[in-house]
Amino acid sequence: MKAVVLTKPTKVEDVVLSDVEIPKVKPGWVLVKIKAFGLNHSEQILREFEIENDYIQKPVIPGIECVGEIADASDSGLNVGQKVVALMGGMGRSFNGSYAEYALLPVHHVFPVESKLTWAEMGAIPETYFTAWGSLFECLHLQPSDRLLIRGATCALGYVSVQLAKALGCNVIGTTHKEEKLSLLKEAGCDEAILDDGSMKSKISGVNKALELVGIKTLRDTLFSIEKGGIVCNTGILGKVYEWNGFDPIKDIPNGVYLTGFFSNYPTQKMIQDIFTFMDKHSLKPLIGATFDFAHIKDACVALDRGKVNGKIVVQI
Numbered sequence: 475m476k477a478v479v480l481t482k483p484t485k486v487e488d489v490v491l492s493d494v495e496i497p498k499v500k501p502g503w504v505l506v507k508i509k510a511f512g513l514n515h516s517e518q519i520l521r522e523f524e525i526e527n528d529y530i531q532k533p534v535i536p537g538i539e540c541v542g543e544i545a546d547a548s549d550s551g552l553n554v555g556q557k558v559v560a561l562m563g564g565m566g567r568s569f570n571g572s573y574a575e576y577a578l579l580p581v582h583h584v585f586p587v588e589s590k591l592t593w594a595e596m597g598a599i600p601e602t603y604f605t606a607w608g609s610l611f612e613c614l615h616l617q618p619s620d621r622l623l624i625r626g627a628t629c630a631l632g633y634v635s636v637q638l639a640k641a642l643g644c645n646v647i648g649t650t651h652k653e654e655k656l657s658l659l660k661e662a663g664c665d666e667a668i669l670d671d672g673s674m675k676s677k678i679s680g681v682n683k684a685l686e687l688v689g690i691k692t693l694r695d696t697l698f699s700i701e702k703g704g705i706v707c708n709t710g711i712l713g714k715v716y717e718w719n720g721f722d723p724i725k726d727i728p729n730g731v732y733l734t735g736f737f738s739n740y741p742t743q744k745m746i747q748d749i750f751t752f753m754d755k756h757s758l759k760p761l762i763g764a765t766f767d768f769a770h771i772k773d774a775c776v777a778l779d780r781g782k783v784n785g786k787i788v789v790q791i
């Protein structure tokens with residue numbers, strides 16, 4: 475089969491398809507024939523430097539998510555040809571991932587789904603919708619009456635979070651650090667679009683839920699910008715600050731404001747099914763920024779690195 479195989483930090487111009495053996499199943503693992511997969515910011519991080527860490531298998535086929543059909547069900551009880559979604563759990567890091575025609579995946583991270591969506595549409599769902607869903611519902615307990623701030627909303631996860639929150643009936647404020655993207659946020663459905671200069675407090679009022687996608691760079695400011703009793707969920711790291719040095723919970727979290735975080739490593743069949751059910755109920759189409767054929771995987775990775783695509787990048791096989 476064709477696959478992208480990495481052994482060391484790799485420049486995006488050097489991303490190529492290689493010939494590798496189709497993996498053979500083993501107990502507890504199934505072989506998935508991949509039909510489409512989404513690209514993620516974390517795969518750029520893996521390719522550029524994270525690959526040097528010991529916890530990354532080498533060589534590794536990257537890719538933390540995919541959709542496809544069961545090609546060999548092993549001892550799973552699933553059926554050959556069954557439609558599945560797979561994500562995370564070490565995929566593309568501690569075992570080979572989705573930048574390939576087939577992937578051998580642990581059955582507990584492979585979720586059967588029924589859907590009439592095209593493969594490309596389905597490919598936009600696993601990681602991005604699951605992360606938005608978990609952040610909004612598991613962590614922020616989002617309710618229709620909420621006023622939600624999405625900080626760093628011009629990423630795939632941001633646009634999807636706007637879509638889900640608006641479908642629920644929330645009032646949504648999206649921020650961007652680029653003036654020319656304010657109109658995109660309005661088009662995405664935001665009730666207000668605000669240019670983020672690092673300080674939100676004087677710009678917003680009545681916000682009781684906040685999804686922080688810029689991350690630690692702006693997290694303290696977000697915590698001090700929302701109402702007492704409100705919740706902030708830190709899910710993103712777009713601001714490229716990865717540790718909060720000197721974090722003092724007594725002074726850095728205001729009285730009566732709640733801080734949580736979401737990590738997409740633990741998807742469940744119920745949550746995946748709930749996403750498909752919610753989208754069906756609200757007649758939502760998965761949001762796609764751009765699609766590429768697998769033969770053009772390098773171009774897809776270049777698009778990811780340049781950050782010029784507004785929304786999810788999906789690769790079809």
Ligand SMILES: NC(=O)c1ccc[n+]([C@@H]2O[C@H](COP(=O)([O-])OP(=O)(O)OC[C@H]3O[C@@H](n4cnc5c(N)ncnc54)[C@H](OP(=O)(O)O)[C@@H]3O)[C@@H](O)[C@H]2O)c1
Nearest residue numbers: 514515605626628629630631709710711712736737738781
């Ligand atoms: N916690 C988890 O488990 C989890 C799961 C998935 C993703 N994430 C994180 O969530 C974030 C979004 O992921 P994604 O896959 O949706 O990313 P993505 O679509 O690849 O987002 C990249 C885009 O974010 C925009 N952006 C917005 N605010 C930014 C800022 N302050 N600094 C830099 N770029 C900014 C950039 O566009 P402009 O600069 O043009 O606006 C860029 O094009 C990432 O940090 C990712 O690591 C976390």
